[in-house]
Amino acid sequence: MVVMGKNASSIMDGGEGKAELLLVGLGKPAKQLTLSSIKELGKLTEGFKPFWLLVRDASSDLVNELIYLLNLPKSVAKAITKPVPTRTTSVRLRKYRNLLFLTLEYVKYVKGPASISFNPVYVIVSKDYIVTIVSSKAEPTTHLIDRVREEPTNVFHLLYLLLDEIINSYFSVLELISEWIEALEDGVITGPRQYHLRRVQVIKRKLMFLRRSSWRLREVVREILGSEFLSTNEEPYKYIQDLYDNVLEIVDIAESCRERIADLLNMYLTSISNKLNEIMKFLTIIGTIFIPLTFITGIYGMNFNTKISPWNMPELNYPYGYPLVLVAMAIIGAVMLIYFKKKRWI
Known part of the structure; x- marks a missing residue:
C-alpha cells in the first residue's frame, strides 16, 4: 500500500x-x-x-x-x-x-x-x-x-x-x-x-x-x-x-x-394546456352566471328601503351586520382557495 x-x-x-x-x-x-x-x-x-x-x-x-x-x-x-x-x-x-x-x-x-x-x-x-x-x-x-x-x-x-x-x-x-x-x-x-x-x-x-x-x-x-x-x-x-x-x-x-x-x-x-382550459372553462361559467346578477345589482345599488318591508335588506339594521358580512366574505374566499388547491389549480 x-x-x-x-x-x-x-x-x-x-x-x-x-x-x-x-x-x-x-x-x-x-x-x-x-x-x-x-x-x-x-x-x-x-x-x-x-x-x-x-x-x-x-x-x-x-x-x-x-x-x-x-x-x-x-x-x-x-x-x-x-x-x-x-x-x-x-x-x-x-x-x-x-x-x-x-x-x-x-x-x-x-x-x-x-x-x-x-x-x-x-x-x-x-x-x-x-x-x-x-x-x-x-x-x-x-x-x-x-x-x-x-x-x-x-x-x-x-x-x-x-x-x-x-x-x-x-x-x-x-x-x-x-x-x-x-x-x-x-x-x-x-x-x-x-x-x-x-x-x-x-x-x-x-x-x-x-x-x-x-x-x-x-x-x-x-x-x-x-x-x-x-x-x-x-x-x-x-x-x-x-x-x-x-x-x-x-x-x-x-x-x-x-x-x-x-x-x-x-x-x-x-396536460398543462388542458388543465388551463379546464380552469378557464370553470371561471367562464362562474363569470357568465354572475355577470347579469352584477348588472342588476349595479342598477339598483341594493339600496332598498328597509322601512317599507322587513325583507328589504334587514341585515342593514343588525348591530353586527357589517362584521358578519366580512366574516362571510373571508369564509367564501377560504373555501374557494381550498377548492382550487384541491383541484390543483394553484
Whole structure:
C-alpha cells in the first residue's frame, strides 16, 4: 500500500488518499500480489507475465513513475493526469506501435434526484500486460479479481471481461432511467406538477451525457475489433464482437429513452394546456352566471328601503351586520382557495 504525501493528490477523486497497487499474474495458476511501491513492479514482472496491474486512486507522480517504468508514451501520462476539463471523460481509443490506450467510463447511480456519475477508467493494453487505473469510489474491477483468480485468462480476454463490466453498468443505469421515465409518465397523466418538469430536465441532461458516452464506446469497441493486436481467429475476438452488439443495443435503448423524454415533455405541456382550459372553462361559467346578477345589482345599488318591508335588506339594521358580512366574505374566499388547491389549480 502506497501512502501519498500531502502534495500528491489523487487524480481519480481529486483529493488526498491512498493508492493501491495490485499485481495479478494471468498465467496458470493465477498469482496475486499487493505491491508496496511501483518500483517493485520491475523486479516482479518476469515471473508474472502476462500480468494485470490494477492501480486504484493513483496520484500524478505515481502515474508518471508507472509510465516511465513501462516505457510508455508521455501522451498517455498527460491524458491521465491532465484530462480535458469537460463534463464527462472523452471515451476514446488511442493506438500506439505496441499497445492500446483506452479511456472509458464506468457509469454508476449515486443517491440523489436522478444523480448519475461518470467515473473514468484508464486501460493500457499490451501483449504482455494490461494496466487499469481506476477510482476506488466506483470501479468495475471488483468482480474481475475473483473471476481471474478462478479461471486463467490472457490479456485480451481480461479486456473483454473489463469491457463487459463497463457495458453492464450502462445497461443498469438505462434500466433505472426507464423506471424514472415510467414513473414520471404516470405522474404527468394523473396531475402535472412543476416538480415533474424539473425532473424531466434533469433526466434529459443525464441521458444526453449517457448517449454521447455510448456513441464513443461503440467506436472504441469497433476500433478494438479492427486493430492488428487482435486476430479474428482468437476466442476473445468473438467475445468482443458480441460486446459490440451489446453496445449497439445500449445506443438503441438510449435513443428510445430520449424519444420517451421528448414525448413526456409534450405530454406535460399538453396536460398543462388542458388543465388551463379546464380552469378557464370553470371561471367562464362562474363569470357568465354572475355577470347579469352584477348588472342588476349595479342598477339598483341594493339600496332598498328597509322601512317599507322587513325583507328589504334587514341585515342593514343588525348591530353586527357589517362584521358578519366580512366574516362571510373571508369564509367564501377560504373555501374557494381550498377548492382550487384541491383541484390543483394553484
